[in-house]
Amino acid sequence: MGVLENKFNDNIVVGSLDKFLSWSRSTSPWFFQFGLACCAIEMMATAAARHDLERIGMMPRSSPRQADVMIVAGTVTMKMALRVKKLYEQMANPKYVISMGSCATSGGPYWQHGYHVLKGVDLVVPVDVYVPGCPPRPEALIEGLLKLQQLISDERPLTRKLA
Template identity: 45%
Template sequence: MFRILSKSLKTGVVTKADPFESRPPLGFPVIDFARCTACEECAHACPTGAIALAAPAADRRQLSLSYAACIQCRECVAACPEQVVASGRDVEVAAYTREQLTQTASFDLDGMGRARFTHMEAQAGPGLEESAARLRERIRGLLGRSLHVREVDAGSCNGCELEITATTNPVFDLERFGIHFVASPRHADLLLVTGPVTRNMEIALRRTYEAAPEPRVVVAVGACGCSGGIFGEGTYASIGGVDRVVPVDVYVPGCPPRPQAILNGLLVAMGVREARLNPKAPAASPEPAVTPSPARPRARGVDEG
């Protein structure tokens, strides 16, 4: 007992006064669309289809980047020949709709087939302020400064669960913000859902959602929870993102999102913090060159000897 007390006194207080003050070295990718040539190399390198190039017309191209599907693998950074893709420093990204997590840039093609950036497309659906007002109207005067959370693993790899658990340690200490985890959805104000919803967990997630009292708030955590991630949507084993089964109020992308991002998403759901949609480009020196992952050896066919 005395050894424990002695160790605690020597260690001191490890809780960060501001958990959002420090910045991790790497965050979500940021594309400098003004310098982009729409060569499609980043789209080919993306394993989840978070970056996609479309051709709405013969002389137009549209390049979109979805942070909801991004797993922060940095393959796009390594693949870009023009070095216009860099890893941002922000991880505290949260949005009220999946569309708000998508950036779409338009390019015009000249006579030589070269792309020239023209403008950013407007986001579909309600804007940030309108979405925030809707959520606050639902929870006004009911949650106050206290939030009870029921965590639901709908089929994740447990990476997000490790980060959620980290929010309860002495470093981040989410309970000082009035946030508590509970064992039953009947005691919860908010459902924190991780993983792509597997077909075996669909009914369980629906029943958990129905068991939570109104006004229930749902936060989708991680790339898998936001969009299906690397598992995709509509496969034989996975339905996809959480919003394919129950309504989602706040999306927290990342693979996995860091404890700061999860805590930020919960505070956004409470109306304490404002949602942040797009990471900022690093202010420091340009991103160093990254060696692409080696290609996997192709299995030899029978006719190849």
């Protein structure tokens, strides 16, 4: 911070508000607690004591109004697709989506003959991070979440982007 450095008392940190905002967002992305299939079991394991998501600032919220991240964990049926879309629309900005497992990403084992399965959740909501696996282990989901944190901390919410 060049000229401003060491001009204040010891307990004052000078920095860019832009970076501060994205830092605070990236270190507390609360995720929306809902599961659709077996991936949800792994998601629960990830949030539970052994893998303990709260150490990277994530905690499950039961309402879309309070959540920043939606983890689509499992097979999205056509019936559920409309509801997933509605839940996504109910979340407040900024919002992020993680597609967890091969069903949510591409339809997985239902790709060819599953008449009832949505072939990828990116057909209804924009996805930020795809986590492969069937289902992904908690380590894989954590890597996806860290990638998402990286993505968020690279954002500059106050900087107007010049085309």
